[in-house]
Amino acid sequence: MFVVGQDSGVGGGCDVASHDQGTGRGRVEFRALGPVEAVVDGRMVDLGTPKQRALLALLVSRVGRTVTVDVMLEELWEGRPPPSARTSLHAYVANLRRVLEPARARRTPATVLRTHGQGYLLDSREVQVDVHRFCERATAGWHAWGRGDRRQALGEFEAGLALWRGPAYAEVAHATHVVPEVERLEELRLSLVEGRCAALLAAGAHEMAVAELEAFTQAHPLREYGCELLSLALYRAGRQADALAVLRTNQRRLARELGIDPRPALQHLESEILNQAPALEWRPPTVPVARGAAPVVPAPRVGGTRASARAAAAEVFVGREPVLRQLADTLPAVAGRGQVVTVSGEAGIGKTGLLRHFAASAPVPVLWGACPEHVAAPPLWPWQQVLRVLAARLPQPSVPGPVAELLDRDARRPADGGDADADTLRRFDAIVDYLTRASHHTPLVVVLDHMHRADAASLRLLAHLAESVPAGRLLVAVCHRAGEAALVDTSAALARVETTRIVLDGLTVQDTQRLATAMLHREVGGHTAEGLWERTEGHPFYLRELIKQLAADQRIDQRLEQPHTVPVPVPVREVVLRRVGQLPQTAAWLLAVAAVAGRHFDIGVVAEAASVDIEAALEALDAAVAAGLVAEDPQRLGWFRFTHGLTAEVLHGATGRLRRAHLHSRIGTAAARTWPGSAYAGPGPVATTRYRPQDR
Structure with a gap:
């Protein structure tokens, strides 16, 4: 019998016990899963020149261990250091110390970047590193998997993968002393992608797993466990032929490139697929159902909606009844005239969960396409998923040549030419015509999930299809994150057709x-x-x-x-700090000061306390508003509020006590100057109002 999770151990594991993780003692946080970044007292800092950044990356890769001067010179100057290299190195160290310990008094010993023996080290007791948190998440995820807690494992895997921003230790990834660590982390990352997909399969989200695994196996074709998972996911999604094709393609590749046979688990899986073994079928876990939750009705298996229904039923789902009714109201229109629906909102607001429940109760076939989060997908990836399911479930009408070419995995012909490219336009027309003709046989719902991560060609095809939707019996439901610049042109195109816009807010x-x-x-x-x-x-x-x-x-x-x-x-x-860390440095600093002032704050007072010009402060705050972290008070001019109290709490807690006390004093002085006679209410991260001026 095939067992999900087989051969998915975390290699040699992650020894992070010595790094004081989770205690909150580290005042400096380093992010090395991508270009190196440093957060000091809750604020992103400027790490200086490329060589200075490379030096810090080298030190972070060996946090808690001494890096000798000779090793630094060899790595930074690629074995050919000039005579002035030592002087430059000492200057880099001095600059980094000033950045990492801005409050350190002159002539006092450094506590973060310390001199040790014949070199320097970053003190593991004073810093936190995202690499260690990633390893902790990986270990916790596999432990949860081992005890059968699939949902906890999925959460840990996703939290760990969310920390990645690019190649680990990007500045020194090819340095001799760093390459083994980079390779270890990359191997662990790949195992977590596989683990996440295995957890999705365990939850019944087969189509989502297929979307991730097809891109993953194209990028890493020799990883047999990924092929094993993809084959199982395709089988459970009702695509037996594709499942067998994956295994046989893998068998030919291993024989051609390595001269070996697939491991026994893959051979056994092929036999069970051919025999349609009951052991391959998914079985739902037993979970509580919330009182008053929206009902989940099993849908026809056409288009993979059953897998979406299983994934939806595997989690507690409450609220959203009015929005579900609004989506249901669009279905009658599909029988006569097509329509486009967009579902938007900030990250984590429940867009995908809503569409899963809608798909589970839809009385018509639902074709689901999604843009993967943790791997780069080829052009038109969500559309390939939609078209494959349609071709498998509805043999009539026949698949047009340009569509068949797109669905051919071995096709090397680029699908993403310029707007004027005749081949691209011909392919777009063929896809639109294919979907429209298929909808004449039966109404169809096309769900496109996570389109804020879509490639340009996928967005252009969406705009192209939207113009023809009214001619068919198609309901196109587009899910995307609010405020994404990449969707501006597509949103403008959708505005020209009949579109129902749903913006999700929080639960009541x-x-x-x-x-x-x-x-x-x-x-x-x-x-x-x-x-x-x-x-x-x-x-x-x-x-x-x-x-x-x-x-x-x-x-x-x-x-x-x-x-x-x-x-x-x-x-x-972690999510809040990551979102804030993606803002411009001035905006992140203003939010840190605002969190000390309170959940509601006057930008004039905060700007003065932060020593930022008001015009620059307003410009910086625009980025925070666009990111959904703060919102303008509609009643009081110049006042803003954190969208979620937890955001203010996190930023307040990330600011050191001494700095908070200093900022409290500055905020109080600024408030008294701005609002004569006001009383600054003192410390605390989420009070409704910290200083109480009369309304203007």
């Missing part, structure tokens, strides 16, 4: 109460629900993580009475 207090009751398996009162909602404003990801943190707390009864005392969950902290 009542939905929060129902969700907490279902997850905690105990009745949760209105006071607790209001406290949880106040900190999250119903953001599903933040809310679920907060409830899980509450469930794991030994003092759960006390926490239920005082929900504001539940500590900020680590996944929430």
Whole structure:
């Protein structure tokens, strides 16, 4: 019998115990899963010249261990250091020390980047490194997998993969002393991608797993476990021929390139697929269902909606009833005249979950395409998924030549020419005509998920299709993250056709109460629900993580009475800091100061306290507003608020105590100058109003 998770161990493991992770003691955070970055006291800092950044990357790759001067000279100058290299190296170290310890008094010993023996080291007791958090997530995920907790494993794998921004230690990835660590981390990352897909299969999300695994196996064709997972995912999605083709293509490749046979597990899987062994079928886990949750009705297997329904049923789902009714109201239009629906919102707001539940109850075939998150996909990838399912489920009409060419995996002909390219236009027309003619046989729903990650050709095809949708019986549901610049042109094209726009906000207090009751398996009162909602404003990801943190707390009864005392969950902290870290440096600094002022803040007061010109502050704040981290107060001119209280809490906690005290003083002085007679209310991360001026 095939067992998901086989041969997925984490190599030699990750020894991170010595790095003081999770204690919160490190004042400096390094991000090395991509270009090296440093966050000091909650603020991104400028690391200087390329060589200075490379020096820091080298030190971070060996945190807690001494890197000798000779090794530094050899790596930074590729074995040919000029006579002035030592002087430059000492200057780089001095610059980095000033950046990493800005509050260190002159002539006092450095505590972060210390001199040690014949070189330097980064003190592991003073710093945190995303590499160590990644290893912890990987270890926790495989431990959860080993004890059968597939959902926890999926969460850990996704949290670990979310830390990656590019090749590890990008500045020194090819350095002799760093290459083994880079290779180890890349191997671990690939194993987590496979583990995540195995967890998706365990949850019943077969189409989502197929989307990730097809791109993954194209990039890494010799990883047999990825091929094994892809074949199983295709089989469970009703694509037996494709499942066998994956195994046989892998067999030919191994014989041709390595002269070996596939491992026994793949040979056994091929035999079970040929015999349609019952052991290959997915079996849903037993999970609680929230009271008042939206009903989940099994859908026809056409287009893979059953897998989407299984994934939806495997998680507690509450609220969204009005939005589900709005989506359901669009289905009658499919029988007569096609329509486009867009579902947007910030990250984690529940867009994909909503569409899964809609697909599960839709009485018509649903064709699902998604843009993968952790691997780069080829052009038109979500459309290939949609068209493959359509070709497999509805043999009539026949697949046009240009569409068949796109679906041919071995086709080398580029699908992404310029706008004027006749081949591209011909292919687009063929796809639109194929979908339209298929909808004449039966109404169809096309779901395109995560389109904010789509390639340019996929977005152009969407705009091209939108113009022809009314002529068929197609409902095209497009899911994307709000505020993404890449979708501006596509949104403008969709605006020219009949489009229903759905913007998701947070859950209500009542939905929060129902969700907490279902997850905690105990009745949760209105006071607790209001406290949880106040900190999250119903953001599903933040809310679920907060409830899980509450469930794991030994003092759960006390926490239920005082929900504001539940500590900020680590996944929430990481997500918030990552989102803030993607902002311009001035915007990140302003938010850090604003978090000390309170959840509601006057930008004039915060700008003065942060020593930022008001025009520059307003420009920087625009980026934070666009990212959904803060919103403008509609009643008070110049006032803003953090969209979620947890964001302010995380930034407040990431600022050192001494710096907070200094900022409190500056904010109080600025508030008194801006609002004569106002009373600054003192410290605290999420008070409703920190200083109370009269309304203008």
